[in-house]
Amino acid sequence: MNLLAGLEKFGINSERAQKAEKEMYEDSTKKTGKGAGRKEKETQAQPQSELDYLFPKKVQCVVCTKEFYVKAVKNTKLKRLQPDFDLRPRYQDIDPMKYGVYCCPCCGYSAMSQFFGHLTKGQINLVREQICVNFVRNKEEEPDIFDLETAITRYKLALYCSIVKHARNSEKAYTCLKIAWLYRDLIKELPENTQEEKGKKAEAKDAYNEFYKEAFEGFQKAVASEDFPICGMDTYSMDYLLACMAFSFKQYSYASKSVQNILQSQTAERRIKDKALELKTYIVEQIRKESEEK
Numbered sequence: 001m002n003l004l005a006g007l008e009k010f011g012i013n014s015e016r017a018q019k020a021e022k023e024m025y026e027d028s029t030k031k032t033g034k035g036a037g038r039k040e041k042e043t044q045a046q047p048q049s050e051l052d053y054l055f056p057k058k059v060q061c062v063v064c065t066k067e068f069y070v071k072a073v074k075n076t077k078l079k080r081l082q083p084d085f086d087l088r089p090r091y092q093d094i095d096p097m098k099y100g101v102y103c104c105p106c107c108g109y110s111a112m113s114q115f116f117g118h119l120t121k122g123q124i125n126l127v128r129e130q131i132c133v134n135f136v137r138n139k140e141e142e143p144d145i146f147d148l149e150t151a152i153t154r155y156k157l158a159l160y161c162s163i164v165k166h167a168r169n170s171e172k173a174y175t176c177l178k179i180a181w182l183y184r185d186l187i188k189e190l191p192e193n194t195q196e197e198k199g200k201k202a203e204a205k206d207a208y209n210e211f212y213k214e215a216f217e218g219f220q221k222a223v224a225s226e227d228f229p230i231c232g233m234d235t236y237s238m239d240y241l242l243a244c245m246a247f248s249f250k251q252y253s254y255a256s257k258s259v260q261n262i263l264q265s266q267t268a269e270r271r272i273k274d275k276a277l278e279l280k281t282y283i284v285e286q287i288r289k290e291s292e293e294k
């Protein structure tokens with residue numbers, strides 16, 4: 001599957017994108033990419049409340065040193081809701097995740113906000129050589145608030161840049177996870193009345209599965225090679241996330257092992273232990289169900 005399809009309009013040719021996708025978790029130094037840019041589609045009628053959570057924040061690009069404004073979320077205003085089963089955060093009125101990527105309008109460099117400023121000299125050169133040279137500045141006006149498809153495209157640009165700059169596995173995996181989470185919401189939103197709509201929904205489901213799988217594999221690599229905290233997660237949150245992902249891919253022994261790590265720990269918090277225990281009952285139930293079906 002071509003995970004990075006749809007970036008052609010930013011000057012990234014599809015062959016390059018497919019090549020980058022194959023090289024996602026390879027460590028070797030390879031040449032990738034053409035220009036990446038920024039472009040957003042017009043959004044439909046939006047609730048006024050989402051705008052109230054946003055403010056323009058000035059950011060300096062580490063690659064081209066120019067300053068630009070991003071849409072930042074007023075964190076103090078956010079009201080946390082119950083997260084999804086796999087810790088995907090939820091908030092009232094707004095999904096801050098949609099605004100989690102910074103895209104430099106001057107040079108095309110894009111990354112999730114927490115990774116945006118942290119580049120080595122070598123990485124800056126890679127981005128300059130493979131993204132900025134071909135970058136064409138977007139002339140369309142940015143929508144006031146982002147819809148899911150706009151957000152997904154921005155994360156895909158960030159993923160492409162992370163492959164080009166040889167980012168750590170955790171950064172690439174986390175970017176894939178966010179894309180998968182956004183697709184999960186998009187699937188719920190998409191209608192399925194016509195054949196065409198059904199096709200689009202099926203595509204979104206495939207994309208969700210592929211990105212979720214990439215995230216699962218990438219985090220396993222990250223856990224084996226990086227120190228905690230990884231992307232803000234301690235070892236138990238990561239174990240729990242990996243268990244959820246393994247469970248969804250029917251890798252029950254992997255899921256059980258990760259859950260046991262949490263349950264047997266002396267230091268894991270009650271909150272995560274409770275979640276792990278709940279997941280364990282689902283795993284046991286599912287294994288029993290599937291063995292009965294055989």
Ligand SMILES: [Zn+2]
Binds near residue numbers: 066104105
């Ligand atoms: Zn820049």
